[in-house]
Amino acid sequence: MRVLTVIGNRPQFVKAAAVSFRLREVADEVLVHTGQHYDDDLSAVFFDELELPRPEHRLELGGGSNTEQTGRMLAALDPLLAAEAPDAVLVYGDTNSTLAGALAAAQARVPVAHVEAGMRSFDRSMPEELNRVLADHAADLLLCSSEGPAQRLRDEAVQGEVVVVGDVMVDVAQLLAPRARERTAVLEACAVEPGAFLLATAHRAGNVDDPARLERLAALLTGLPDPVVLPLHPRTRARLDAAGLLGELEADLGVRLVPPLGYLDFTALLLHARAVLTDSGGVQKEAYLAGVPCLTLRDRTEWTETVDAGWNVLVDLDAAAAAAALARERPASRPPLYGDGRAGARVVQALLALRERVPA
Numbered sequence: 363m364r365v366l367t368v369i370g371n372r373p374q375f376v377k378a379a380a381v382s383f384r385l386r387e388v389a390d391e392v393l394v395h396t397g398q399h400y401d402d403d404l405s406a407v408f409f410d411e412l413e414l415p416r417p418e419h420r421l422e423l424g425g426g427s428n429t430e431q432t433g434r435m436l437a438a439l440d441p442l443l444a445a446e447a448p449d450a451v452l453v454y455g456d457t458n459s460t461l462a463g464a465l466a467a468a469q470a471r472v473p474v475a476h477v478e479a480g481m482r483s484f485d486r487s488m489p490e491e492l493n494r495v496l497a498d499h500a501a502d503l504l505l506c507s508s509e510g511p512a513q514r515l516r517d518e519a520v521q522g523e524v525v526v527v528g529d530v531m532v533d534v535a536q537l538l539a540p541r542a543r544e545r546t547a548v549l550e551a552c553a554v555e556p557g558a559f560l561l562a563t564a565h566r567a568g569n570v571d572d573p574a575r576l577e578r579l580a581a582l583l584t585g586l587p588d589p590v591v592l593p594l595h596p597r598t599r600a601r602l603d604a605a606g607l608l609g610e611l612e613a614d615l616g617v618r619l620v621p622p623l624g625y626l627d628f629t630a631l632l633l634h635a636r637a638v639l640t641d642s643g644g645v646q647k648e649a650y651l652a653g654v655p656c657l658t659l660r661d662r663t664e665w666t667e668t669v670d671a672g673w674n675v676l677v678d679l680d681a682a683a684a685a686a687a688l689a690r691e692r693p694a695s696r697p698p699l700y701g702d703g704r705a706g707a708r709v710v711q712a713l714l715a716l717r718e719r720v721p722a
């Protein structure tokens with residue numbers, strides 16, 4: 363079987379790391395990197411640390427509006443699909459690369475498998491939400507992290523087959539947590555003590571592209587009671603700089619601004635943080651897996667189970683809500699919401715079964 367995998371940004375490198383090496387044991391994988399994330403901080407370091415295979419095709423399609431970028435990807439993937447003639451296309455998550463891979467394959471009549479299918483924030487102003495919904499409805503195989511999204515997809519009457527495989531990020535977290543936990547040098551470099559600092563990330567368009575919200579974000583981060591480590595996404599850095607807010611954050615003694623970190627250093631900080639503040643999807647889930655309380659800097663989330671379990675609070679950019687959430691006791695229990703760390707193997711099994719169902 364020949365599977366063409368389309369990835370393009372940081373969270374997709376993490377997710378693919380749970381699947382690629384297993385897939386290559388039983389099938390031919392052609393890895394396409396769209397170049398959606400091209401900085402070394404957001405790309406190369408992940409290939410090295412997660413031992414991802416080098417992409418067979420590296421496209422340079424980053425930048426531009428979402429529509430422009432998706433359009434460029436579609437145009438580039440069309441001839442590539444014709445040349446590689448895969449039996450299936452595998453996409454992950456909710457980015458422009460996900461949608462472009464799914465749509466180009468569906469148009470070329472190549473079966474599409476979507477990992478992390480069925481997630482919904484029900485906020486159509488998020489570009490990620492459009493990408494998720496459209497990729498799911500183009501897919502032949504919908505691979506879900508848990509039963510909730512699987513039921514949602516059945517309710518939406520998707521055409522493809524729905525399979526609960528568990529969450530591939532659990533595989534990676536379980537595999538690398540022991541190594542990450544030992545990496546305390548990054549805590550020393552940031553001058554923070556285990557259990558006595560907050561880790562923050564923010565890069566969603568809804569938070570950083572609107573100057574008024576960006577200002578509220580900066581105020582929230584500078585008003586927190588503990589030291590904050592803030593690995594700054596290039597998009598956020600650029601917006602802060604343009605709004606004249608970067609100097610204020612740099613000057614704040616409580617905030618440690620650092621460049622975007624590799625997976626191991628970031629996970630080391632996550633595992634030792636008192637709590638995490640984030641607008642990232644993946645980081646909300648990783649905080650839950652690590653047993654670290656999460657404050658989500660959004661008013662909605664697709665990872666609703668973590669909120670229901672009491673480990674994640676949607677504070678949006680409300681500083682008072684953040685202070686209240688930080689003062690809460692940790693919940694007594696943390697059920698295994700996202701599977702057992704063997705999702706990668708189930709993704710591969712489901713792909714092989716797809717090949718049997720949809721012969722070439």
Ligand code: UDP
Nearest residue numbers: 372373376593622623624625628642643644
């Ligand atoms: N991450 C990282 N370094 C950082 C920030 C995040 O390695 O400085 C990892 C994090 O552990 C998670 C992934 O990047 O696995 C999440 O990516 P991101 O927040 O960009 O995307 P989202 O999950 O919101 O789509």
